[in-house]
Amino acid sequence: MDVFNIFYQSHAGSWAILVLMFVISCIFKRQKVTPMITRLFYLIMLVSGIGMLVKLDFPLMYIVKGILALGLIGMMEMIMGRLRRNEPTMMFWIILVVLLALIVCMGYGVISF
Numbered sequence: 001m002d003v004f005n006i007f008y009q010s011h012a013g014s015w016a017i018l019v020l021m022f023v024i025s026c027i028f029k030r031q032k033v034t035p036m037i038t039r040l041f042y043l044i045m046l047v048s049g050i051g052m053l054v055k056l057d058f059p060l061m062y063i064v065k066g067i068l069a070l071g072l073i074g075m076m077e078m079i080m081g082r083l084r085r086n087e088p089t090m091m092f093w094i095i096l097v098v099l100l101a102l103i104v105c106m107g108y109g110v111i112s113f
Contacts, residue, residue: 004055011048014041019100022076029083038080042073061113065106072099 018041
């Protein structure tokens, strides 16, 4: 198995688990375990994404996808923090859904440039 495939599989798997853990963190907002696990998967996703960027020689589309993914991580953190403080989050949820849709479409080649 080549290194790129290892990065790809861990990246795709970490995204799936990351979204699941984020939803669980939002539902059970007073506990502290799932936000920490979510942050662990941020790191796994970032390392595997950077590894794929290096193996692909930094194509522009994937650099843009990475920047959008960093914005998505920021939205996830803001939503979790605001939920914990009982502040409004609707605008952040809308941005999160739009960013997630863009990132997934870019990752699967639906959007390309």
